[in-house]
Amino acid sequence: MSKKILNLPNQNFYDFKNADNYDYKMRKGLTKDIVVEISKRKNEPDWLLNIRLKALETYFKLDLPTWGPSLQELDIDNISTYVKPKSGLENKWEDLPEDIKETFEKLGIPKAEREYLAGVGAQYDSEVVYHSIKNQMSKLGVIYTDFDSAVREYPELVKEYFSQCVPIYEHKFIALHYAVFSGGSFVYVPKGVKLEMPLQSYYRLNSPESGQFEHTLIIVDEGASLEFIEGCSAPKYSKINLHAGCVELFVKDNASLKYSTIENWSKNMLNLNTKKAIIGANSKMDWVSGSFGSKISMLYPMSILAGDNASTEYTGISFASTGQNLDTGFKVLHIGKNTSSNIISKSISKNGGITTYRSIVNIMPSAENATCSANCDGLMLDNLSQNDTIPVNNIQNSSASFSHEAKVGKISEEAIYYLMTRGLSESDAIAMIVRGFASPVSKQFPMEYAVEMNRLINLELEEVKHNEN
């Protein structure tokens, strides 16, 4: 069989641009004046401005990480940290400006809202432009609103939880986030309320040489349950864009939360996102993550199993192609007794892409009878790519049970040959095998998003057949 190099034309459904029309675009760079101006434009209370200023100070004190992909090409002096689109916050799609409305129509958001979502938030550049929640959810006491509105309407609730899960000093890009954050969602699910339909927030960054720093804060109160979906994309430009968002999740006792993300940022994006959940007793936290875009991604969602019998599951996939370095993984901290975690990670690299699975499992001395199982597999589709696995496991309780296994390699030629004898072309056979490899992840998404994920995989796998003699 001739050796195939999988080579893709760069068709990307998400790579459409609107003109860079905005109401206001912050000058590039990062200074105290800029931070104060962002806060002033939002009419924020003093306590929030104080957090921003403290975060700015922290940002300048902290160093870049000494590990992972190089972030040398990030020049914050060439990034505009705040871009206000020509739109206010609407709750009807028709009321949005035409170009913004069309953007989200193309992305399928209004359709998804009509068919299977309990509520939707849509952010364009630095501000949320659309937010709605179905009436019956509001009647149950569910709060789902943009972050700025939450600060105004539920200040005590926001103040109680904001930055308590992800502290401002955690790393340099969280400090940056807290200094210039804008947009994002706030969700509160009252005690005992179990949402049957998911909520979704979608983030679109259109403006070149700018950043998006949305803050998502979700509180699932005792006995409640929620499924939340997050999507993101951006058109590709020649210069760097930056995404440094933050997701803080509080899952109280006897509650459950499933947080799913399909990330398809453009390949000029540096994606330095931070996500963390604190999970109470008898509660469950599921993460489902698909990373397909970005030039560089450093993304490590984290679960803190604080309460006894808490559990978490992480299922993730990353797919890196030419020029991409996707450094992703998961972190879990076992504190309570009888806590459990299960990690399944798949990574695929092709055409010179680099994927790295990086994780930390920390079982504290207090975590009696904790169990953790991790499985990470890497698939390399050609000899130009790279796949690395770096799991750090810190076990501090002798009653804990921990296991980790991983495998890296290429698609078996026997498997391809077998499928071809069944009538498939070589490219179809490869695509089928890759989709099968990714299926543990796609099964975790709601059907519509699983279809979307498979579509993204297919896009990545469109090939120009190349015979080597």
Next chain:
Amino acid sequence: MKIKQTPVLTSQNYGINYVEIDDVLMNCFGNANYTLKFNNDINSQITDTGNEEIILKNIFDTKSHQKYDFSKKIIINQNLKSPIFVDLKNFKNLALAGKIEFAIHTEKSVQIVIKLENIETLSQIFTLSFNLEKSSTISAIILCDSTNSNAELINFQFDLKENAKADVNMVSFSSKNSVQNVNFNLLGDNSKATFNNLYLGFNNDNLNMNYVMNVSGKSCHAQIKSIGVLCGNCQKNYVGTINFEKGSTKSVGDESENCILLSSKARSKSTPILLSKEDDATGTHSASVQNIDVKKLFYVATRGLSKTDATKIFVSAKIKSFLNNFFEENIKNEIDKKIEMRLENENI
């Protein structure tokens, strides 16, 4: 020589597992109290390369202007009928630094038993390197016992050319600060390296292990298999790396680590790393940490044994199956007895 950090050898200098140990001030005076015996008729093959400067830059990222207390080169240019024994005893010294290089010529085979006993010393640096030429073979048993010593820095390096084979079995007893760096470079096609390692940690000791297999040749086979038992307040930091360089087509690498915690205060940190720049190579790794299965303990306890005795039986069984790999009966028995004695004294 001050040693601050031992960087992990990875293809991209991830820096995720820097090992920090206290400053260990080394004064190598050249007349440390030690014995070094070679228990085989190979004296004619031993060259004294003394006055050699200690350079550990690639491993410990530091350069020293101190000299080794002894530095020997041993050339194996014939097949030896019996194993070579290297017996180093280091008694109550401030410090000792030693180096032995083995050069094994083409198509020659050798069995080597190395005992490093480092007793109540402040610190010891020991560098052992093996250069295996084409189609040569080495089977080695290495015992590192640094009980009651302050610091031990062990650096082993194996370079394998085409068709060379290295089968290395190592048993380590921890010291207060034990840093081991074992590095295999599978340079030639069809080379094969197997590293089986048993480590035992006691007291308030600190075990740091960095084991690396760099695979550059085609159709190579790399295997790291580690079993560990931790008692007392011992802390272990284990990094095992299998690194497939581009061009290592059809190569296979496997790494596994299994650690048993016999004390509620023992701590295990483990990082099995798999790096790959070659799609046509297959790598697997696994790591597990556990205590003895409660059901198995209960079963044995119902036969009249205490929990402690039952635990020791299971641990011993695991260790004995490891020691079955050893080709030399005497060293196997010696190690078995040492382990039994050490576990006997432990409060499990």
